[in-house]
Amino acid sequence: MSEAVSLRRVEDPNASPLRTESVDRSALSQGDHVLVLPGGRVGVDGRIANATLSAADLAGVAAPTHGDAVLEDADGDRRPARIGGRTRADETLRNAPVVVRVGRSALVPWLQSLVPADRLPRSAVLALVLVLALVGAGISGFDPDDSDATTDASLVGATPGEYTPPSTPTPPLPVTATPPVDGSGTPETTRASEGSIDVSVADPAAVRQRDGRPTTVSAALTGNVTADGRADSVVVVVQSWVPGHGWAEVTSTSRSTGDTVSLGDLFGEVVLAANGRAAGFDNPNDGTTAAFRGRVSVTAVMFDGGQEIGRLSATDGYTLRVTNLAAPSGDxxxxxxxxxxxxxxxxxxxxxxxxxxxxxxxxxxxxxxxxxxxxxxxxxxxxxxxxxxxxxxxxxxxxxxxxxxxxxxxxxxxxxxxxxxxxxxxxxxxxxxxxxxxxxxxxxxxxxxxxxxxxxxxxxxxxxxxxxxxxxxxxxxxxxxxxxxxxxxxxxxxxxxxxxxxx
Structure with missing residues (x-):
């Protein structure tokens, strides 16, 4: 008999705390999210969407944490559980809980939802991933199995793992290393490329609230990507990191051109955090102004005829000032x-x-x-x-x-x-x-x-x-x-x- 696996479907992966319901494996669909607790089988094939769950995310869930999450196979071999990393149903999770996004039963090229079908066989694809980093944690990547690109600024992310690109037009994970935890420096990329890239993010508008709690944080992106001359299509994914909430994809788009791509034309103002995720910028100290430093990392992955031809990356920083207007103690x-x-x-x-x-x-x-x-x-x-x-x-x-x-x-x-x-x-x-x-x-x-x-x-x-x-x-x-x-x-x-x- 096969071992029974308890599956907790996450109603809304953007919410904090997470709300789950017990379901049978047969009730899950591609794109659903499942909360996996340490000590249990993963139960589904998919990709890790969040490996940095906070205590607030897990309120009401008995999930002891003992370090970073790892996956253990039937032979006892272990590997880190990182964002974008594949999971197998028969693997066991150790140390910390994660959220897994259920994969599709057969690989469907992710770019089919972004590039017109009549262009795909002969198109060269430039996948550009912008990672908007705030001081304090690792980096994440988008899920190449996810054909439903989201624009929700409150999605949860985590640290990416190693990933070998498949022999399809689907872009691979953009980076293969974790940046310093202070948000500085440039993440390593797998190979160099011709072309150029630059990115700039304006300081978000200063926040002045009685309770020091911003509801939405946004900023303007500018800069350009000049791709290798063999590339003629662009896919752009923007991610944001929020203190205490980890990484999240905030928007994505596509462009069928190999010319220089303007980030300002593609995105303009980008929401970095909203709703519960904006709490990462809270300033609880009455009568004070807190300055939050952030960074932007841009990685460009270029394809020609469905084959990767190189990568580029660049970084920039910004500051968010949050003023708490509440009265301090005193006269x-x-x-x-x-x-x-x-x-x-x-x-x-x-x-x-x-x-x-x-x-x-x-x-x-x-x-x-x-x-x-x-x-x-x-x-x-x-x-x-x-x-x-x-x-x-x-x-x-x-x-x-x-x-x-x-x-x-x-x-x-x-x-x-x-x-x-x-x-x-x-x-x-x-x-x-x-x-x-x-x-x-x-x-x-x-x-x-x-x-x-x-x-x-x-x-x-x-x-x-x-x-x-x-x-x-x-x-x-x-x-x-x-x-x-x-x-x-x-x-x-x-x-x-x-x-x-x-x-």
Missing amino acids: LVLGDGAAAGSLFGTDGLRSGDGTADGGPGAIEPGSSGTNTVPIRNRGSGSGTLSLSSVSILSFENGRTGPESAVDATGGDPGRGAGELQNALELRLSIERADGSRVWVFGDGTAFRPIGALADGPLSLGRLASDERVELVVEYRLPGSTGNEVQTDSITVDVWFTLSGADD
């Missing part, structure tokens, strides 16, 4: 409870394109505006209020025709590239309940450059117990400002402290 209460606020509101200011009136936060040369930030001392004693630190973020957001004529740097849409921060002026005052006002930055006749806020702490005066004041923010964009600021945007986050309180 100070800001606004409706935040410990940090924005001088221009959470959406900041944005210069228009010169063709239409803007909405909230829009500013044009010659215009001005006012914002207020309420502050209260909830302690039992008085203290000295200070604007202790400031974070100024500016973005280019592309260039209009008039802007291109005067701004040669606008090709970089990311943080720090805009000119609005160099032109914007402001002045600050403290207004008390009795209507009195004290200027603390600039005065009644003069505005100051916004960059001067970063010169050091700014004293805002004494604040008595339970006293409430308002920081009045007045800003303007001089009429002499040129077209270089068109479409630029800016956010200014500030932090306040109350010192010397004698409670």
Whole structure:
């Protein structure tokens, strides 16, 4: 009699925690996912989709972990259980749980779902895999048995294993080595190739949330791949690594051409993490900003007539800043409870394109505006209020025709590239309940450059117990400002402290 195998079908491999149901082997279909626990038979032929399950993923499941997952065959030989590695039903899993994607009964070329059938017999295929890495873990690869390319940013991945490409047009796993766990360096590839490749990922937009929890993280990809001259088709797969959640495929596409391929044209803005996976960027520390470093690794696998002809790779890095606006412990209460606020509101200011009136936060040369930030001392004693630190973020957001004529740097849409921060002026005052006002930055006749806020702490005066004041923010964009600021945007986050309180 054959040994009975308990199979746990995963309802949604993107969810955390995973939800499973017990099913018979006959109830499984190609593309289903199965949770395999250590000490048991794998039970299905397929490929490993996740070998880095977290405690949160396994909530409610008794699955002790003792190191990295390994597969053991009937002879007792062992091999690492890595993303993309094939599994056999009669193998036994050791050490740690994994998720296995059930394979099809017969090999079907993966590219048939991406390349028109009438082109496939004579087409040369360039498979390009982008791996968006964040600091802290290994690398993954796409599953060549998966004909249903997904665009869900919350899929789970893990570390890839060695893989020998089959003699079909199906692209093999793109890399055969694990990058350093800090996300630095370039993964090794199996062979060199003619052609060139470069990739750049812009810094994702800074996140400012009361609980420090982003819901979606995205960034723009740019760069080009110039393939070996024998290749005339492109398959592009983008993957993202999130701390605590591992690797995941986020999008894929195809291109029937052997010319230079623009990553910006193919993808533009790419979602790196969403829903539960975005929790990997959480900043739980009230009143602080955390910076997450990330990296991008691009591997190009080129084919001619269904045969691999070489590979290319390149890397780049980026930073995601997450500000937690919750009140820290202490005497100070800001606004409706935040410990940090924005001088221009959470959406900041944005210069228009010169063709239409803007909405909230829009500013044009010659215009001005006012914002207020309420502050209260909830302690039992008085203290000295200070604007202790400031974070100024500016973005280019592309260039209009008039802007291109005067701004040669606008090709970089990311943080720090805009000119609005160099032109914007402001002045600050403290207004008390009795209507009195004290200027603390600039005065009644003069505005100051916004960059001067970063010169050091700014004293805002004494604040008595339970006293409430308002920081009045007045800003303007001089009429002499040129077209270089068109479409630029800016956010200014500030932090306040109350010192010397004698409670």
